Amino acid sequence: MTLVITMSTPQPELTESEWAIIKAVWEHQPCAAPSVQEALVASRGWTYSTVRTLMDRMVAKGLLTAEKIRHLTLYRAAVSRRQAQLGELRYALRHAFDGALKPMVETLLTAETLSAADLDELEALIVARRKSQAGRPARKANP
Amino acid sequence: MTLVITMSTPQPELTESEWAIIKAVWEHQPCAAPSVQEALVASRGWTYSTVRTLMDRMVAKGLLTAEKIRHLTLYRAAVSRRQAQLGELRYALRHAFDGALKPMVETLLTAETLSAADLDELEALIVARRKSQAGRPARKANP
DNA sequence: ATTCAATATCTACACGTGTAGAGATGTCAA
């Protein structure tokens, strides 16, 4: 239930446009294309055709599912927000950090956009993590 | 010298192919296209033409620089490894986490691929970070 | 000078992505 970077569920990388669409779908699903278009026209200026094309291509890719009820097509996300997040993370990890997680986290921590409270929470997380791993076999530092 | 996620230096996102090329360039620069091709033919199977096209397009994009000495073209990276790393991270941060750094770090920490030693180092980093921020004005948790 | 090997240039093509118009079709109200 934990795990993550190496599981078998799909962890796709999304384009900017796909992110916009799938976020709207996550928020409104199940939903029809016109709703998504309305939700996005302000920020992206997309017409119905554009949104529809994008969505259908995403169905073809397995990012969304489409269910046709009479003449209305209902869309749902086929990947969870978490899966999509992991996909993006995995991409950065693989290419920018050659798979080494620690340097990646280091870089993020050094980004100095974290408040003292954030730092506290993250430290707590590390402590918790260490605890839960206490009994386990050791593993290589930078796989 | 700290900073990062919000600086003005270019932080491009790279495609998989571009990552392969620029890594080779970082390692061999200044270097000619044939060297890069040799370095990559094993892993990617690319011909000289392919590598050359990719590299010239990267020059056009500002990822590499090319200097022509007589009939030989010498390439160099125009962005540092760090900049490229930040570009990738920024992309994930913006789209997958809506700019909220803490959830992103949390996700990474929960990835359970970190050894006890890694966790120690990261905690030390957090402690250091907190110290260096002690006197500063508070800032929003999730910008 | 002639040729060989290295390097470079040009051109091309298929596929993905962003973008959307035009026209078809289904639905509901009068």
Next chain:
DNA sequence: TTGACATCTCTACACGTGTAGATATTGAAT
């Protein structure tokens, strides 16, 4: 049953990316 409106389908196009062949040019060795 006839519109008016909502929704869908089809088709298209430009631009980016991955991939590379064919051809030219150059520098060096003979």
